[in-house]
Amino acid sequence: xxxxxxxxxxxxxxxxxxxxxxxxxxxxxxxxxxxxxxxxxxxxxxxxxxxxxxxxxxxxxxxxxxxxxxxxxxxxxxxxxxxxxxxxxxxxxxxxxxxxxxxxxxxxxxxxxxxxxxxxxxxxxxxxxxxxxxxxxxxxxxxxxxxxxxxxxxxxxxxxxxxxxxxxxxxxxxxxxxxxxxxxxxxxxxxxxxxxxxxxxxxxxxxxxxxxxxxxxxxxxxxxxxxxxxxxxxxxxxxxxxxxxxxxxxxxxxxxxxxxxxxxxxxxxxxxxxxxxxxxxxxxxxxxxxxxx
Numbered sequence: 185x186x187x188x189x190x191x192x193x194x195x196x197x198x199x200x201x202x203x204x205x206x207x208x209x210x211x212x213x214x215x216x217x218x219x220x221x222x223x224x225x226x227x228x229x230x231x232x233x234x235x236x237x238x239x240x241x242x243x244x245x246x247x248x249x250x251x252x253x254x255x256x257x258x259x260x261x262x263x264x265x266x267x268x269x270x271x272x273x274x275x276x277x278x279x280x281x282x283x284x285x286x287x288x289x290x291x292x293x294x295x296x297x298x299x300x301x302x303x304x305x306x307x308x309x310x311x312x313x314x315x316x317x318x319x320x321x322x323x324x325x326x327x328x329x330x331x332x333x334x335x336x337x338x339x340x341x342x343x344x345x346x347x348x349x350x351x352x353x354x355x356x357x358x359x360x361x362x363x364x365x366x367x368x369x370x371x372x373x374x375x376x377x378x379x380x381x382x383x384x385x386x387x388x389x390x391x392x393x394x395x396x397x398x399x400x401x402x403x404x405x406x407x408x409x410x411x412x413x414x415x416x417x418x419x420x421x422x423x424x425x426x427x428x429x430x431x432x433x434x435x436x437x438x439x440x441x442x443x444x445x446x447x448x449x450x451x452x453x454x455x456x457x458x459x460x461x462x463x464x465x466x467x468x469x470x471x472x473x474x475x476x477x
Contacts, residue, residue: 200254207250215243279343283317286342290314295345296352301331301437303351305344317342330441353437357403359396360437364447366455366464367426373461374427378418380458381431384450385416388443389433396434426465 222235289295291314296302301310301324308331309321318339328334344350353360368377396414403409417432435443455462 204251204254207254208247211243211246211250215239279341280317282343282346283341286345287314287316289345290319290342293345294355295350296355300355301353303349303353305340305348307338307340308351309338312337315339315342330444331437332441356406357396357399358437359392359399359434360440361432362435362440362444363430363432364444364451365428365430366451367466368429369463369465370422370427372427372463373458374420374429376458377429377455377462378420380454380462381418381429381451382416384447384454385431385433387450388446389416389435392434392436392439425467 219236219239296304296311298311298314301308302321304319304321307321307323308325309323310333311319312322313320318341321338321340323334323336323338324331326334326336366377366381368374393414400409400412400414414434419430419432421428421430431447433443433447455464
Protein backbone atom coordinates (compact mmCIF):
# COMPACT_ATOMS: atom_id res chain seq x y z
CA UNK A 185 0.00 0.00 0.00
CA UNK A 186 2.83 2.36 0.83
CA UNK A 187 4.45 1.78 -2.55
CA UNK A 188 1.18 2.46 -4.35
CA UNK A 189 0.69 5.65 -2.33
CA UNK A 190 4.23 6.77 -3.16
CA UNK A 191 3.65 6.06 -6.87
CA UNK A 192 0.44 8.11 -6.86
CA UNK A 193 2.16 11.00 -5.09
CA UNK A 194 5.15 10.84 -7.43
CA UNK A 195 3.17 10.75 -10.69
CA UNK A 196 -0.10 12.65 -10.11
CA UNK A 197 -0.47 13.69 -13.76
CA UNK A 198 -0.12 10.08 -14.99
CA UNK A 199 -2.73 8.92 -12.46
CA UNK A 200 -5.11 11.65 -13.63
CA UNK A 201 -4.64 10.55 -17.25
CA UNK A 202 -5.42 6.95 -16.32
CA UNK A 203 -8.57 8.04 -14.44
CA UNK A 204 -9.68 10.13 -17.39
CA UNK A 205 -9.14 7.27 -19.86
CA UNK A 206 -11.12 4.91 -17.63
CA UNK A 207 -13.95 7.43 -17.36
CA UNK A 208 -13.88 7.97 -21.15
CA UNK A 209 -14.08 4.21 -21.79
CA UNK A 210 -17.00 3.71 -19.40
CA UNK A 211 -18.85 6.70 -20.86
CA UNK A 212 -18.31 5.45 -24.44
CA UNK A 213 -19.59 1.95 -23.61
CA UNK A 214 -22.62 3.40 -21.80
CA UNK A 215 -23.41 5.72 -24.73
CA UNK A 216 -23.19 2.91 -27.28
CA UNK A 217 -25.37 0.67 -25.11
CA UNK A 218 -28.10 3.30 -24.75
CA UNK A 219 -28.05 4.21 -28.48
CA UNK A 220 -28.25 0.55 -29.50
CA UNK A 221 -31.30 0.08 -27.26
CA UNK A 222 -32.97 3.21 -28.68
CA UNK A 223 -32.15 2.36 -32.31
CA UNK A 224 -34.74 -0.43 -32.42
CA UNK A 225 -37.48 2.04 -31.48
CA UNK A 226 -36.36 5.11 -33.42
CA UNK A 227 -34.73 3.71 -36.60
CA UNK A 228 -37.89 4.27 -38.69
CA UNK A 229 -38.56 7.80 -37.41
CA UNK A 230 -36.95 11.21 -37.88
CA UNK A 231 -36.09 11.32 -34.15
CA UNK A 232 -33.11 8.98 -34.56
CA UNK A 233 -30.90 11.70 -36.06
CA UNK A 234 -31.81 14.17 -33.27
CA UNK A 235 -31.18 11.51 -30.63
CA UNK A 236 -27.70 10.85 -32.02
CA UNK A 237 -26.84 14.55 -32.01
CA UNK A 238 -28.09 15.07 -28.45
CA UNK A 239 -26.13 12.02 -27.26
CA UNK A 240 -22.99 13.36 -28.93
CA UNK A 241 -23.38 16.82 -27.35
CA UNK A 242 -24.05 15.37 -23.88
CA UNK A 243 -21.06 13.05 -24.25
CA UNK A 244 -18.75 15.95 -25.11
CA UNK A 245 -20.13 18.12 -22.30
CA UNK A 246 -19.65 15.37 -19.70
CA UNK A 247 -16.10 14.73 -20.95
CA UNK A 248 -15.28 18.43 -20.70
CA UNK A 249 -16.60 18.64 -17.12
CA UNK A 250 -14.71 15.48 -16.17
CA UNK A 251 -11.52 16.82 -17.75
CA UNK A 252 -11.76 20.09 -15.81
CA UNK A 253 -12.52 18.21 -12.57
CA UNK A 254 -9.65 15.72 -12.94
CA UNK A 255 -6.99 18.04 -14.34
CA UNK A 256 -8.16 21.26 -12.68
CA UNK A 257 -5.15 21.50 -10.37
CA UNK A 258 -2.71 20.95 -13.22
CA UNK A 259 -4.23 23.75 -15.28
CA UNK A 260 -3.83 26.59 -12.78
CA UNK A 261 -0.46 27.60 -14.16
CA UNK A 262 -1.78 27.88 -17.71
CA UNK A 263 -4.15 30.79 -17.16
CA UNK A 264 -1.50 33.48 -17.69
CA UNK A 265 -0.12 31.81 -20.80
CA UNK A 266 -3.55 31.33 -22.30
CA UNK A 267 -4.45 34.94 -21.59
CA UNK A 268 -1.38 36.22 -23.43
CA UNK A 269 -1.93 33.89 -26.36
CA UNK A 270 -5.65 34.62 -26.57
CA UNK A 271 -5.40 37.43 -29.12
CA UNK A 272 -3.19 35.41 -31.45
CA UNK A 273 -5.36 32.32 -31.17
CA UNK A 274 -8.50 34.37 -31.87
CA UNK A 275 -6.98 35.80 -35.05
CA UNK A 276 -5.66 32.42 -36.22
CA UNK A 277 -9.01 30.73 -35.59
CA UNK A 278 -11.24 33.52 -36.88
CA UNK A 279 -12.76 31.26 -39.56
CA UNK A 280 -13.46 28.58 -36.97
CA UNK A 281 -15.07 31.13 -34.63
CA UNK A 282 -17.28 32.49 -37.44
CA UNK A 283 -18.28 28.92 -38.35
CA UNK A 284 -19.29 28.24 -34.74
CA UNK A 285 -21.30 31.47 -34.74
CA UNK A 286 -22.90 30.28 -37.99
CA UNK A 287 -23.80 26.98 -36.37
CA UNK A 288 -25.56 28.82 -33.52
CA UNK A 289 -27.35 31.04 -36.07
CA UNK A 290 -28.50 27.97 -38.05
CA UNK A 291 -29.87 26.28 -34.94
CA UNK A 292 -31.78 29.32 -33.68
CA UNK A 293 -32.15 31.52 -36.76
CA UNK A 294 -34.50 29.37 -38.86
CA UNK A 295 -32.12 29.26 -41.83
CA UNK A 296 -32.63 25.56 -42.58
CA UNK A 297 -32.81 22.16 -40.90
CA UNK A 298 -31.88 18.60 -41.79
CA UNK A 299 -33.88 17.35 -44.76
CA UNK A 300 -34.19 20.77 -46.42
CA UNK A 301 -32.82 21.36 -49.90
CA UNK A 302 -30.60 24.45 -49.94
CA UNK A 303 -28.14 26.37 -52.07
CA UNK A 304 -25.28 27.23 -49.71
CA UNK A 305 -21.84 28.46 -50.69
CA UNK A 306 -22.57 27.77 -54.35
CA UNK A 307 -23.51 24.12 -53.65
CA UNK A 308 -27.06 22.78 -54.03
CA UNK A 309 -28.05 19.74 -52.01
CA UNK A 310 -30.14 18.21 -49.26
CA UNK A 311 -28.97 18.91 -45.71
CA UNK A 312 -28.02 15.58 -44.09
CA UNK A 313 -26.09 16.89 -41.08
CA UNK A 314 -25.48 20.20 -39.29
CA UNK A 315 -22.14 20.19 -37.50
CA UNK A 316 -20.44 22.77 -35.31
CA UNK A 317 -18.11 23.87 -38.11
CA UNK A 318 -19.68 22.51 -41.32
CA UNK A 319 -23.01 21.62 -42.83
CA UNK A 320 -23.05 18.37 -44.81
CA UNK A 321 -25.02 18.24 -48.07
CA UNK A 322 -25.96 15.43 -50.41
CA UNK A 323 -25.16 17.22 -53.67
CA UNK A 324 -27.84 17.81 -56.29
CA UNK A 325 -27.37 18.90 -59.88
CA UNK A 326 -23.92 19.58 -61.40
CA UNK A 327 -23.57 17.09 -64.30
CA UNK A 328 -26.88 15.40 -63.33
CA UNK A 329 -29.98 17.11 -64.68
CA UNK A 330 -33.37 17.50 -63.08
CA UNK A 331 -32.34 18.25 -59.47
CA UNK A 332 -31.28 14.69 -58.68
CA UNK A 333 -28.46 13.37 -56.48
CA UNK A 334 -24.92 13.16 -57.84
CA UNK A 335 -23.80 10.83 -55.04
CA UNK A 336 -21.20 13.25 -53.68
CA UNK A 337 -21.21 14.37 -50.05
CA UNK A 338 -20.20 18.04 -49.72
CA UNK A 339 -19.24 19.75 -46.47
CA UNK A 340 -19.77 23.51 -46.52
CA UNK A 341 -18.46 25.88 -43.86
CA UNK A 342 -21.19 27.38 -41.66
CA UNK A 343 -19.57 30.80 -42.11
CA UNK A 344 -21.17 31.05 -45.57
CA UNK A 345 -24.53 31.99 -44.06
CA UNK A 346 -23.00 35.39 -43.17
CA UNK A 347 -21.24 36.05 -46.48
CA UNK A 348 -23.62 34.73 -49.15
CA UNK A 349 -27.36 34.22 -49.69
CA UNK A 350 -28.96 31.02 -48.41
CA UNK A 351 -31.56 29.59 -50.79
CA UNK A 352 -33.98 27.18 -49.13
CA UNK A 353 -36.25 25.11 -51.38
CA UNK A 354 -38.29 23.65 -48.51
CA UNK A 355 -38.75 26.42 -45.92
CA UNK A 356 -42.42 27.45 -45.50
CA UNK A 357 -43.23 26.75 -49.16
CA UNK A 358 -41.89 23.47 -50.60
CA UNK A 359 -43.20 24.11 -54.10
CA UNK A 360 -41.64 25.67 -57.18
CA UNK A 361 -43.05 27.39 -60.22
CA UNK A 362 -41.67 25.53 -63.19
CA UNK A 363 -42.16 25.97 -66.94
CA UNK A 364 -41.83 23.92 -70.08
CA UNK A 365 -41.53 25.37 -73.57
CA UNK A 366 -42.75 23.73 -76.78
CA UNK A 367 -41.80 25.21 -80.20
CA UNK A 368 -44.54 25.16 -82.84
CA UNK A 369 -44.73 26.11 -86.49
CA UNK A 370 -46.51 29.34 -87.36
CA UNK A 371 -49.31 27.52 -89.18
CA UNK A 372 -50.24 25.45 -86.09
CA UNK A 373 -53.58 25.83 -84.31
CA UNK A 374 -52.43 27.82 -81.28
CA UNK A 375 -55.75 27.74 -79.45
CA UNK A 376 -55.86 23.96 -79.68
CA UNK A 377 -52.25 23.73 -78.51
CA UNK A 378 -53.05 25.93 -75.50
CA UNK A 379 -56.01 23.75 -74.60
CA UNK A 380 -53.92 20.59 -74.80
CA UNK A 381 -51.20 22.03 -72.56
CA UNK A 382 -53.74 23.14 -69.95
CA UNK A 383 -55.46 19.74 -69.96
CA UNK A 384 -52.18 17.85 -69.63
CA UNK A 385 -50.98 20.23 -66.93
CA UNK A 386 -54.20 19.81 -64.99
CA UNK A 387 -53.89 16.02 -65.20
CA UNK A 388 -50.40 15.87 -63.67
CA UNK A 389 -50.28 18.82 -61.25
CA UNK A 390 -53.75 18.91 -59.64
CA UNK A 391 -52.55 16.82 -56.69
CA UNK A 392 -50.28 19.67 -55.56
CA UNK A 393 -52.85 22.46 -55.81
CA UNK A 394 -54.59 22.19 -52.42
CA UNK A 395 -51.41 21.74 -50.43
CA UNK A 396 -49.71 24.55 -52.33
CA UNK A 397 -52.62 26.90 -51.66
CA UNK A 398 -52.52 26.19 -47.92
CA UNK A 399 -48.75 26.67 -47.85
CA UNK A 400 -49.05 29.96 -49.75
CA UNK A 401 -51.69 31.25 -47.30
CA UNK A 402 -49.32 30.46 -44.44
CA UNK A 403 -46.58 32.33 -46.28
CA UNK A 404 -48.83 35.38 -46.64
CA UNK A 405 -49.51 35.37 -42.91
CA UNK A 406 -45.79 35.45 -42.21
CA UNK A 407 -44.48 37.69 -45.01
CA UNK A 408 -45.74 40.65 -47.01
CA UNK A 409 -46.50 38.94 -50.31
CA UNK A 410 -48.63 39.79 -53.30
CA UNK A 411 -51.24 37.42 -54.62
CA UNK A 412 -49.69 34.82 -56.90
CA UNK A 413 -51.59 32.53 -59.22
CA UNK A 414 -51.20 28.85 -58.40
CA UNK A 415 -53.26 27.82 -61.42
CA UNK A 416 -51.65 26.43 -64.54
CA UNK A 417 -51.02 29.13 -67.12
CA UNK A 418 -50.08 29.10 -70.79
CA UNK A 419 -48.13 31.92 -72.45
CA UNK A 420 -47.31 32.40 -76.10
CA UNK A 421 -44.39 34.23 -77.71
CA UNK A 422 -42.62 33.94 -81.05
CA UNK A 423 -39.29 34.66 -82.71
CA UNK A 424 -37.85 34.40 -86.22
CA UNK A 425 -37.96 30.60 -86.23
CA UNK A 426 -41.13 29.46 -84.43
CA UNK A 427 -43.86 30.15 -81.93
CA UNK A 428 -42.99 29.37 -78.31
CA UNK A 429 -45.82 28.11 -76.13
CA UNK A 430 -44.99 27.90 -72.42
CA UNK A 431 -46.82 26.02 -69.68
CA UNK A 432 -46.31 27.41 -66.18
CA UNK A 433 -47.27 25.20 -63.23
CA UNK A 434 -46.61 24.57 -59.53
CA UNK A 435 -44.85 21.38 -58.47
CA UNK A 436 -43.24 19.86 -55.38
CA UNK A 437 -39.52 20.61 -55.63
CA UNK A 438 -38.66 16.92 -55.20
CA UNK A 439 -41.00 15.81 -58.02
CA UNK A 440 -39.89 18.35 -60.59
CA UNK A 441 -38.17 16.02 -63.04
CA UNK A 442 -40.76 13.25 -62.82
CA UNK A 443 -43.64 15.66 -63.46
CA UNK A 444 -41.82 17.25 -66.38
CA UNK A 445 -41.30 13.82 -67.94
CA UNK A 446 -45.02 13.02 -67.66
CA UNK A 447 -45.99 16.39 -69.12
CA UNK A 448 -43.73 16.10 -72.16
CA UNK A 449 -44.75 12.49 -72.77
CA UNK A 450 -48.47 13.31 -72.79
CA UNK A 451 -47.99 16.50 -74.82
CA UNK A 452 -46.09 14.65 -77.52
CA UNK A 453 -48.80 11.99 -77.65
CA UNK A 454 -51.60 14.55 -77.88
CA UNK A 455 -49.78 16.55 -80.55
CA UNK A 456 -49.24 13.36 -82.53
CA UNK A 457 -52.98 12.75 -82.44
CA UNK A 458 -53.55 16.30 -83.71
CA UNK A 459 -50.76 16.24 -86.27
CA UNK A 460 -52.97 17.79 -88.95
CA UNK A 461 -53.51 20.91 -86.79
CA UNK A 462 -50.32 21.13 -84.75
CA UNK A 463 -46.74 20.80 -85.98
CA UNK A 464 -43.65 20.90 -83.82
CA UNK A 465 -40.95 23.25 -85.05
CA UNK A 466 -37.23 22.64 -85.31
CA UNK A 467 -34.35 24.86 -86.23
CA UNK A 468 -33.61 24.96 -89.96
CA UNK A 469 -30.69 26.52 -91.76
CA UNK A 470 -31.02 27.89 -95.27
CA UNK A 471 -27.83 28.01 -97.33
CA UNK A 472 -27.74 30.32 -100.35
CA UNK A 473 -24.91 30.04 -102.81
CA UNK A 474 -24.09 32.48 -105.57
CA UNK A 475 -23.27 30.88 -108.93
CA UNK A 476 -20.77 32.79 -111.02
CA UNK A 477 -21.74 33.08 -114.60
